[in-house]
Amino acid sequence: MSSSIEALQSELNRLRLEVQTLQGTRGSERISVGNYLLARLAQLDVKQMFGLPGDFNLGFLDLVEDHPIMNWVGNCNELNAAYAADGYARIKGTIGVITTTFGVGELSATNGIAGAFSEMVPVLHLVGVPSTQELKSRPLIHHSLGDGRFDAYVKAAEQFTCHQGHIRSPDEAASVIDKALMECLTRARPVYLSLPTDMVDQEISSERLHTPLSRDNILNDPETEEFVLNLIETKVKEANADVVVLIDACVTRFDVRNETMEFLKQTGFPVFAAPMGKTAVDETWKRYGGIYIGSITPPEIKSHVEKAKVIISIGSLQTDFNTGNFSYNIPTARHIELHSNYTRVQYGTFNGIGFKQLLPKLTERLQQFYHMASKIPVTPYVNRLPQESSQNITQSWFWPRTANFFKPGDVIVTETGTANFGILDVPLPAKSTLISQVLWGSIGWSVGAALGAALANQEKSLGRTVLFVGDGSLQLTVQELAPMIRMGLKPIIFVLNNDGYVIERMIHGKRRKYNDISNWKWPQLLDVLGDRKTETMSYTVTTKQELNSLFESEVFSGEKCITMVEVMMDRLDAPRLLKLQAEMTSKSHAYASAD
Structure with a gap:
């Protein structure tokens, strides 16, 4: 299925869910709030849940343990559980889930959640919290700060999550869950979802489960996209196809590996990777030349990248350790950047033009340069084992x-x-x-x-x-x-x-x-x-x-x-x-x- 069709289908599903939210769900089949959440996660192919038990999430964990698909892993502490959810999401290509308890548990996971936010990894942080009545009356209960500030932990979570959802009534539960999961998928960052103890077993309609959730690939504006395609084609033509491609982390974070590899195969442009983009493309690919890290790059790679008349970066994250302490030598006048939600061509930025839909069309435009680009030599990226006389492992x-x-x-x-x-x-x-x-x-x-x-x-x-x-x-x-x-x-x-x-x-x-x-x-x-x-x-x-x-x-x-x-x-x-x-x-x- 093409990226444009996927985006259209995603938009259709999103509109269906919005209509159901406005009309209310009237389905005759009933399901508990906790099982609704598990059903949604199963639809997203999530099969592992990380975390630790605490008395504010035990009722939900009964449902997890009895679920036919979901496996409760059980970690040794919440920080490690957050790390595990991060690693699971990166390899599985879906959401990683960590479940903790109110206060002590959720705060212990914060460093791991912050890391997932920093590195753009979709992690759902599900927190079992006191009952809806206790959230209103704010009694002096355990795991609280003792001063009635039950919202203190949520305020902390706001700094490290892109969205916070709170289930406070059965009527809104399904839409709150769906919104949180969609934000997690679309923005590739952690979200926070609180589940009160008395909401777990409340029954709601299962009608919304018939409309699947999917990564919300917003359609590029056709006129702007056409202008960008023409502009990039012109720049490549003016450069006589002297182009290199630089791959980075967001190629994997936003699921454009296939589109990127097809672009490379059809155009023949030499390709290099930043450290965070290593293995985002096949390193055995004949046009792959190695890792570019600014000033600390090996000379033959550094020269090849920096001398190109046009550098097309895909999913770039220009952090200190990813760029040799910000030592990229890529002038803006020769740089074209493709990102998940915008494109930059030299000094012009085109918001809303994302690479998921742009790349296949750009491939069609630029494949005409294959016969020129494929003749640009690329130094083979091969292993070099040094000969050392000492037996010490260096x-x-x-x-x-x-x-x-x-x-x-x-x-x-x-x-x-x-x-x-x-x-x-x-x-x-x-x-x-x-x-x-x-x-x-x-x-x-x-x-x-x-x-x-x-x-x-x-x-x-x-x-x-x-x-x-x-x-x-x-x-x-x-x-x-x-x-x-x-x-x-x-x-x-x-x-x-x-x-x-x-x-x-x-x-x-x-x-x-x-x-x-x-x-x-x-x-x-x-x-x-x-x-x-x-x-x-x-x-x-x-x-x-x-x-x-x-x-x-x-x-x-x-x-x-x-x-x-x-x-x-x-x-x-x-x-x-x-x-x-x-x-x-x-x-x-x-x-x-x-x-």
């Missing part, structure tokens, strides 16, 4: 070595710092997916996210789930390994043991105690967190030979059980890109020198 050797370990379809999760930067120089196989948290950068995010990603991966049968996390980061959120074991998930976890917070050491305080941590006995960890009935495997590797032997062994396949590999590294070693970025970050912070 960052410069480890990451290229992992390239031969990855398989098509792998879901790869990297932690803030060493792993996020180390993976950038590694070509990843076809159909693999990398998720990372480059903008928000909350240390420990990757562990909870890996739980959610592994569950989504299991549902979609993509491949293995592989997590790279530092020893310092893992200590923050290590509890989420327990539900992985309990649920029979089989991720491969590489613990990069470099004795502390390396990204912080690189920025400031290489030898300061505040960047030190306790050294845990990592090989014993899976036994401690498991139930002793689930098979696990743990290894420690200290040399290149040991790691090579592990990768080549038949026993180590990573698909039989959850597996942990502790990789011993020097505490002051870091990937090349991390060192360069950290140096720029340190200068921007204007810290005095300190070792």
